[in-house]
Amino acid sequence: MLPKRASSAYLSAVPRVTGLYERTTAAFILAVLLLLAVGVTTFWGFGRINDARDDRQHSVAVRERLTGMLVHLQDAETGQRGFLLTGREPYLQPFSTGSQQARADLDTLVQLTAPDSDISPAIRALTPAIEAKLSELTETVNLRRANGLNAALVVVQTDRGRVLMDSVRQVIRGVARTEADRYARAGATVSRTTTLVEIVSASGVLLAIGFVVIAAVVLRHDASSRLAIESQLEEVSDEMRDLYERAPCGYHTLDSEGLIVRMNQTESRWLGLQLDEVIGKKTVFDLLAPEDRANARARFERLVNGEDIGTGEVRFVRKDGTRFAVLVSSSVSRDSRGVPWRVRATMLDQTEFRGARDMVNRLNASLQRHVAELEDVNRELERFSYTVSHDLRAPLRAIAGFATLLKEEHVSRLDPEGLRLLDVIHVNTERMGRLIDDLLSLSRLSRTPLVRAPVDMTTLVTGVVDDRKAAGSDGGVTITIGELPGVEADPTLIKHVWERLIDNAVKFTAGVAAPRIDIGAKNGNGAPIFTVRDNGVGLDMQYAEKVFEVFQRLHPQSEYEGTGVGLAIVQRVVHRHGGRVWVESAPGQGATFFFTLDAKGGA
Amino acid sequence: MADAESVEILLVEDSSEDAELTLRALKKHNLANRIHHAKDGVEALDFLFARGPHADQATLRMLRVVLLDLKLPRVDGIEVLTQMRADPRTKLVPVVVLTSSREDPDISRCYALGVNSYIVKPVAFEEFIKVVSSLGLYWLLLNQPPT
Numbered sequence: 142m143l144p145k146r147a148s149s150a151y152l153s154a155v156p157r158v159t160g161l162y163e164r165t166t167a168a169f170i171l172a173v174l175l176l177l178a179v180g181v182t183t184f185w186g187f188g189r190i191n192d193a194r195d196d197r198q199h200s201v202a203v204r205e206r207l208t209g210m211l212v213h214l215q216d217a218e219t220g221q222r223g224f225l226l227t228g229r230e231p232y233l234q235p236f237s238t239g240s241q242q243a244r245a246d247l248d249t250l251v252q253l254t255a256p257d258s259d260i261s262p263a264i265r266a267l268t269p270a271i272e273a274k275l276s277e278l279t280e281t282v283n284l285r286r287a288n289g290l291n292a293a294l295v296v297v298q299t300d301r302g303r304v305l306m307d308s309v310r311q312v313i314r315g316v317a318r319t320e321a322d323r324y325a326r327a328g329a330t331v332s333r334t335t336t337l338v339e340i341v342s343a344s345g346v347l348l349a350i351g352f353v354v355i356a357a358v359v360l361r362h363d364a365s366s367r368l369a370i371e372s373q374l375e376e377v378s379d380e381m382r383d384l385y386e387r388a389p390c391g392y393h394t395l396d397s398e399g400l401i402v403r404m405n406q407t408e409s410r411w412l413g414l415q416l417d418e419v420i421g422k423k424t425v426f427d428l429l430a431p432e433d434r435a436n437a438r439a440r441f442e443r444l445v446n447g448e449d450i451g452t453g454e455v456r457f458v459r460k461d462g463t464r465f466a467v468l469v470s471s472s473v474s475r476d477s478r479g480v481p482w483r484v485r486a487t488m489l490d491q492t493e494f495r496g497a498r499d500m501v502n503r504l505n506a507s508l509q510r511h512v513a514e515l516e517d518v519n520r521e522l523e524r525f526s527y528t529v530s531h532d533l534r535a536p537l538r539a540i541a542g543f544a545t546l547l548k549e550e551h552v553s554r555l556d557p558e559g560l561r562l563l564d565v566i567h568v569n570t571e572r573m574g575r576l577i578d579d580l581l582s583l584s585r586l587s588r589t590p591l592v593r594a595p596v597d598m599t600t601l602v603t604g605v606v607d608d609r610k611a612a613g614s615d616g617g618v619t620i621t622i623g624e625l626p627g628v629e630a631d632p633t634l635i636k637h638v639w640e641r642l643i644d645n646a647v648k649f650t651a652g653v654a655a656p657r658i659d660i661g662a663k664n665g666n667g668a669p670i671f672t673v674r675d676n677g678v679g680l681d682m683q684y685a686e687k688v689f690e691v692f693q694r695l696h697p698q699s700e701y702e703g704t705g706v707g708l709a710i711v712q713r714v715v716h717r718h719g720g721r722v723w724v725e726s727a728p729g730q731g732a733t734f735f736f737t738l739d740a741k742g743g744a
Numbered sequence: 745m746a747d748a749e750s751v752e753i754l755l756v757e758d759s760s761e762d763a764e765l766t767l768r769a770l771k772k773h774n775l776a777n778r779i780h781h782a783k784d785g786v787e788a789l790d791f792l793f794a795r796g797p798h799a800d801q802a803t804l805r806m807l808r809v810v811l812l813d814l815k816l817p818r819v820d821g822i823e824v825l826t827q828m829r830a831d832p833r834t835k836l837v838p839v840v841v842l843t844s845s846r847e848d849p850d851i852s853r854c855y856a857l858g859v860n861s862y863i864v865k866p867v868a869f870e871e872f873i874k875v876v877s878s879l880g881l882y883w884l885l886l887n888q889p890p891t
Contacts, residue, residue: 534844538865539761545870546768574866 161363168356172349179345186338193327193334200324203253203260207313207320210246213239214274214309218302221278225285225293236282240275247271263316270312274305391467391488397481399424399441411467411490413460425486430456430464444471445481454491466491519588526584533577541570572704579706582637586710591631591717598625598671601632602660605639609647616647616656618675623661626669630738634714641707642673642734648703649677649732668739676731685724711736752778752808756788756824757842758816762865766811769873785819788812789827792834810839812859814850822850825857 220236223229247268254264281302285293296302385392391408393401401419409416412428419428426434426441433455444450452470459465467488474483544566548555555563602622609615620643628635643658650656659674680688689712711734715722718738726732753770757763763781770779782788788810790796810828814821821841828834841854841862851862863875 534865535759535762538765538844539759542761542765546765 161359165356165359168352168359172352172356175345175349175352179342179349182341182345183338186334186341189334190331190338193330196327197324197331199253200320200327203250203320204317204324206246206250206253207317210243210250210271211310211313213242213246214271214306215239217243217275217278218306221282224282225290225297228285228290233282236278240278243271243275260316260319263312263319267309267312267316270305270309274302274309277302277305391486391490393425393486393488395425395484395486397445397484399426399438399484401425402483408488411459411465412457428457430458441471441484444473444484447473468494522584522588526581534574537570537573537577541567541574544570576704576706579704579710583706583710583713586634586637587713587717589634591634593629593631596628596630596632596635598627598635598662601636602639602643605636605643606660609643614644614647616651618647618650618656618658620658621660623659625660625662625671628669628738630718631714634717635738638711638714638736641711642736645707645734646673646675646677646732649679650675651677653677665737668737670735670737672733672735674731674733679726679728679730679732680724681728682726685726688724689722754780754782754788754791754807754810756782756785756810756816756821757813758784759813762813762842765873769877772873773877784817785821785824788816788824789819792824792828793831807837810837811842812839813842814854815844822853822857825854825859829858 216235217237217239220232220234220239223232224236250264250267254261258264277296281293281296284296386406388405388407391411392403392405393408394403396402400421401423402421404416404419406416409419412419414428426438429437437453437455440450440453450471452468454466454468456464456466467490469486469488471484471486473481474485476482544563548560548563548567552560599622602625606615606620606622643660646658647656650658653676655676657676660672661674662669662671664670689708712722715736715738720736720738722734722736724732724734755763755766757766760783763783767779767781780791782791791798792807792810812821812824816824825839825841828837828839838860839858841851841859842865843851843862844865854862866875
């Protein structure tokens with residue numbers, strides 16, 4: 142079963158692009174709307190410009206016609222004057238042509254002018270004016286032709302013709318002015334509208350481009366984060382696949398009939414089968430031990446029917462016919478309608494588990510045996526200590542005691558050599574007594590439980606030194622005690638360390654002129670290093686390690702008393718505290734013993 | 745060896761050498777005639793409770809101190825001490841345990857059982873004499889017995 146929760150946890154780490162679709166769509170819609178607005182504006186603008194141009198053309202046409210009409214009217218008048226003056230018919234040619242054309246111009250003007258136009262009244266007013274002028278001209282021409290020049294001049298002199306001509310001119314001027322205004326207004330409209338269309342289309346297009354660019358940038362960014370997500374997804378899915386395939390448990394997925402649709406490598410390895418031998422070809426029941434099949438099928442049915450069947454144990458049969466038991470735990474996934482779709486199962490190989498459990502049990506048993514053996518050895522050691530202390534000391538006591546009695550009560554019968562021999566016995570019994578005491582002490586210090594408590598080293602060392610002064614066992618040595626930091630240690634055991642080190646230093650400064658022992662401490666890597674420095678005989682560094690071994694002596698017994706156990710006790714106690722002890726020295730130059738009570742300390 | 749009536753010190757000691765040395769030390773201080781020496785726990789208990797060979801004696805009244813070795817044949821020192829402390833007649837008799845070593849695991853048990861003192865027998869004879877003598881003098885002369 143693939144851990145779904147894990148995968149979603151992985152994906153939540155990937156940044157999400159929220160509302161991307163909405164934002165880019167909005168940008169595109171805005172761009173389209175802008176372009177639409179530009180289009181509408183342009184269309185409207187061109188319409189308006191066209192209208193204005195039509196107005197201008199119309200205006201030009203009206204003015205041309207007006208001018209043409211006036212010219213033709215003047216042509217007609219000129220022809221009339223010529224005819225009036227000369228009476229010659231050819232002059233009537235321009236007169237009639239001018240009249241016709243003036244009338245045609247007027248017709249055209251009427252056609253050009255819509256009934257609701259502002260010049261329509263003026264144009265309408267022109268028709269009678271022109272007709273009046275033309276009839277005046279015709280009248281004079283007819284008078285000239287019928288009654289001669291004077292009859293015509295009478296009419297001319299009435300000034301009616303001039304007045305009529307003036308009124309025509311006036312009307313024409315008024316209309317021309319109106320049309321000139323219209324022409325100018327239309328021109329202004331054209332240029333205004335052109336500017337407006339230019340501004341709207343330029344800014345609209347620019348904005349639309351802007352929106353498209355923004356959308357493109359957003360999409361591009363989205364594409365790159367999609368790529369990142371995809372590569373991360375790929376990584377996660379690789380990891381999932383790896384986990385799935387190589388997990389220490391078997392995984393398989395079944396359809397609702399029990400047919401195997403997926404299986405991890407671990408399980409196929411357990412079975413000794415290739416994946417293509419099972420996927421889509423075998424049901425899980427085919428792989429089970431025959432006697433387990435019915436039960437497994439029943440459990441499967443119950444699981445598919447929604448029952449909780451917990452964890453069960455089944456036996457699989459490998460390709461080679463051998464069997465192995467697994468613990469199996471299954472779950473059902475259902476489609477949206479609740480119909481069972483897949484059954485996923487996790488299996489733990491019981492043989493490996495049992496093997497491990499057996500191993501743990503075996504190790505445990507052997508550990509317990511060892512503990513018991515150790516306890517036996519320990520008890521044996523304690524019995525040995527007891528025996529040593531009693532059975533070795535008792536005869537020793539007798540030897541020493543009776544040698545003394547012999548010396549005291551039979552002194553008269555002994556010669557000096559006899560007395561000397563008795564002294565040798567005496568000295569050696571004492572030495573052996575000390576040796577036994579020291580050995581017991583070493584054994585006890587190794588066995589008693591270590592109980593750490595805060596220890597005031599200065600007080601402790603001062604006490605030890607004072608004890609020696611009081612007992613007279615300090616050998617008259619000058620002993621200085623520097624500042625000693627407190628420690629967490631077993632006070633009883635640490636006291637032994639100081640006692641043995643100080644006694645050792647006293648012993649080896651015995652033959653020196655101004656014997657001196659300096660006790661101090663220095664900081665070593667965060668933990669104190671305690672030092673006992675003497676100016677005694679010192680020792681060869683070649684043997685520096687040996688001084689801490691039991692019974693190792695660097696000097697003959699006759700020179701320095703000692704059992705060879707003291708420094709072994711020091712080392713034992715220091716080691717039990719997790720510390721280190723060492724010595725620096727040279728023959729004849731004194732020795733300095735160092736010890737730490739912490740693994741950190743020391744260089 | 746003193747007669748039973750005048751015994752003030754009971755020495756319980758299986759080692760004849762230690763016993764002899766102890767007796768000699770006490771003799772030096774003229775205490776030896778008041779000592780009874782028991783060689784094991786059984787003898788000590790018989791003497792203490794006036795039974796067996798000591799059935800007709802009444803020594804309890806006079807006993808000033810018991811010097812008790814722990815390692816004894818038959819009945820050991822711990823058992824002797826236990827029985828003494830359990831019996832009202834011997835409950836208050838001072839007991840000094842003599843031991844060969846301070847390593848003895850029984851020492852703490854002895855204190856728990858109400859021993860009055862314990863002495864490590866020194867190897868050196870002079871010291872041994874000193875210890876034993878001062879013991880005798882202390883318990884015979886200095887210590888006020890419970891009455």
